[in-house]
Amino acid sequence: MVRNSVPFLSSRKRSRQNERKLPSLVFRAGVLGGVAVLLFAMLIFRIWFLQVISGDDYIAMAENNRIRQIREEAPRGIIYDRNMNPLVENRAGLAVTVFPAALEDPEMELTELGQAIGMPVEQIKQQLALHQEDTYRSVIIKKNITPEQKSYLIELMPLYFPGVDIKKFPLRDYPEGSTAAHLLGHVGEIDENELKEPQYADYSLGDEIGKDGVEYQFDRYLRGTDGSLEVEVDADGRPKRELRSIQSQPGNNVVLTVDSELQKATEDALAYGIDLAHGKGYLAANGGAVVVMSPDDGEIFAMASYPSFDPELWVGGMSDSDYQSLNAEGANDPLLNRAIAGQYPPASTFKSITAIAGLEEGIISPLNRFICNGVWDVLSQPFKCWGTHGDVDLKRAITVSCDIYFYNVGYRFYQADNLGIQRWAQMFGLGKVTGLDLPGEAVGRVPDPAWKQSFGQTEIDRMWMPGDSVNLSIGQGDILVTPLQLATAYAAIANGGRVVTPHVGLRVEDQITGVELAD
Missing domain, CATH: 3.40.710.10 (DD-peptidase/beta-lactamase superfamily)
Known part of the structure; x- marks a missing residue:
């Protein structure tokens, strides 16, 4: 009887123990169930957020990967002499652009691109970094590439450069060579410091502005209005079709008081005079300036400074070697316009x-x-x-x-x-x-x-x-x-004592109609 009662008592004890464990198991199961429900709810909310709230954003991102915004730079106005001979005009150039969002392997592609166009990869990265907030627009990396560079890139772009493209870009051209180089000035890309100036309030990075001379002084007239082009591309980044375009508007023309023939003769005479001085042993005579001005109204017919430079060096961006040559110790400050700054x-x-x-x-x-x-x-x-x-x-x-x-x-x-x-x-x-x-x-x-x-x-x-x-x-x-001050003083002596204001701007004309514009 005793042996039979032991199993019975043991079974009842286990039953009571199980009854005590049951609430604990139920609680744990409830907690796990609650966690599962919470995770499921979070998943449902995330799916809803992605589809409903952020759906438009992702659609836009997909569209941006499919559509490229390409800026069409407007040609600047033409600069003429007083007889309507062009001193600065435009020619069609080629520029390499990079579409950052389409780069599959940026490090490799940019390195190979730099080798192809003769540009340090760090310089390319710096250019892209300036436009890092605008990844869905093409960024110009280099202007004025050679035909050989163009052919090489076109051949390899589909395979190795899906984010790279080539487009036409208006470049400055100088039909009279270095004539009036100091007076005309040059253009270049606006920098971050210049963007802070009030006069450039409506400009953006990548815009070209006049940096000196007439190009700077009359920039607001010479600057055109850029256009834009939307292009659909395939999965490899190759253009398929144009979707929409806005035509660019060229800048206005500026007519100067300068006579280009007299300007060339003045520069030749100045160089000849310096050579003559050197021939007589006056080796220190290594620079000079000439101003030819109307004493009646201050019109500048010619303004020469020696030594001078070739403005073509700035077209497409000046190389480091050219910059160093112009600023070398023995170069004698060729960039200094001695007529007005000497x-x-x-x-x-x-x-x-x-x-x-x-x-x-x-x-x-x-x-x-x-x-x-x-x-x-x-x-x-x-x-x-x-x-x-x-x-x-x-x-x-x-x-x-x-x-x-x-x-x-x-x-x-x-x-x-x-x-x-x-x-x-x-x-x-x-x-x-x-x-x-x-x-x-x-x-x-x-x-x-x-x-x-x-x-x-x-x-x-x-x-x-x-x-x-x-x-x-x-x-x-x-x-x-300055030579200009002295010319102004002598103009006053010549005209009876009236001090005139010297000027090189004659008028501004609409490039399309030729109509003179009021200031």
Whole structure:
């Protein structure tokens, strides 16, 4: 009986234990079920979100992979001389573009592309990085590729370059070569700093702008309105058909006051004069400038600067080697437009202004005479003349350019504590910009006691001395002028005293109709 009761008691104990475990199992099963329901609900919500909420976005992304937006750059306006001879026009060039979203293996494709077009891969990446927020538009990587590069890319694009394309691109062309290079300037892609300037508020990265000269000054007229082209592509990125296009509108034409034949003759004469000086042993004569201007209205007929450069170097982007050559130590600053930015002592050309100041301020009269024996030794330091001219009046002093006559005039101004030379120099336009419609004009300098007080390093350096007035009288010492300022001053002398504003812009014309446009 005892043995039979043991199994019975054991079975009942197990039953009671199982009853205690049952609520725990039910709880666990409930938790697992709840988790499963939650995960399923999250999955359903995600599917709903992708299909309903984000469906349009994914459709758009698929469309963007199928459709490429290609910008059609507008040709810039043509720049003519006063006789309607083109100085800058356009020619059709070829540009390599990359469609970032279509690159399958960016590192490999960009490396091989760089080798094909002779461009460092890092430079290509930098160009793409500037447009990283616009992955569904083609980015121009290199302009002005060669026919050989074009043929190579066209042959290999379907297999190796699915994100690469070639398109036409308007490039600047110079039918007169390097004629008027400084005056005309050049174009280039706008950079991030320029984009911050108010004048470029409606520009974007990749746009070409005038960087200097006429191209810069008249950019708002020369710039056209870009068009666009939507192209459908296949799975390999190859164009299948055009979907929609907006025609670009060319920029307006700018007609200059310059005469291209006179401009070429001026540049040739300047180069010849420098060669002539070198032949006579004046090797330091390695640069110069010429301005030919109407004294009546300030129209610039010619403006030359030596040495010069070939504007074709900028077409499609300047190479590093060309840039280094232009900026090399021995190149003598060929990019400097000496006609408007070079600052030099005017020397004897200033004597006419000294003479006018002397007459107008009552320092001298036409009848005053001074003896020139080659040396003026009134001060402790002797001042020499280039010759010995004897008894000299104003007329003869100007004719033979006698320094000693003007030393006396300058000294009289000092004795009278009169700054008339400075006043008249400024009235003739020296020491300030002329208002020329080109960028980069230098101010020059007309020294006076206030300037010397602020400029001098020591007490004696800050004192205006008699020698300062004497030197100023013959255009030496601390005075600096640009060739354009001097031309403007002499134009005023020629026209009876009216200071004109020099300018190179004659008119702006609509490129299509030829109608002159009002400013």
